[in-house]
Amino acid sequence: MAAPAPPKAAGALRTIGELAKDIGRPQHILRYWETRFPQLRPLTRAGNRRYYRPEDVALVRRIDDLLSQQGYTIRGVQRLLEAERAPRGREKSRVDALTEIRDVLTDALERS
Template sequence: MKKAEGAFLTISELADDLAVPQHILRYWESRFPQLRPLQRSGNRRYYRPDDVALARRIHHLLTVEGFTVKGAQKALTAGNDGGDPVPSAVSQDILARLETVRADLARALGE
């Protein structure tokens, strides 16, 4: 049975969701001070929705975007989660220039 959206997850549920071993989540807790699940009796960990979102972001930075742990730490503490490292106005300007160059090249090649 799937838990309701916003419900707390145990370490095993989150590990299954991210397809990582539980010890990886414990390691991330030691390396990312922002990731602090509730710990109840017997040191059982309960991840709040914000913790789950952060763990997913860490997983994405490390596995999909190829960040190192140190790089992911810097990205998260700087407020830049790797989504858009360049301001969008600059990105749009560069994109417009690249499209112009692309059109010029296509014209030169006779396409």
């Protein structure tokens, strides 16, 4: 009998089988989630083999928690993830606007 494989490093890529086993869900559920959550995009290699990066693993664990522990629906999780992503764009535009104001004020002070 072969020795068990050593545990993977925290930053290592995970296969769909490894991740499914870790979270206790079948692989087809992870494939379904990929169709429902555009944020979840694992790397795909030859033969459509999926490799989940650490950020993908964290997102899968979060989706699983929201659905199974916190009682969210698929649509509820979609809305939550979309809402979390949207403010970042607004904050960036605010930062850009404030940077422009700062530059105008700096120019005005230099001229006076």
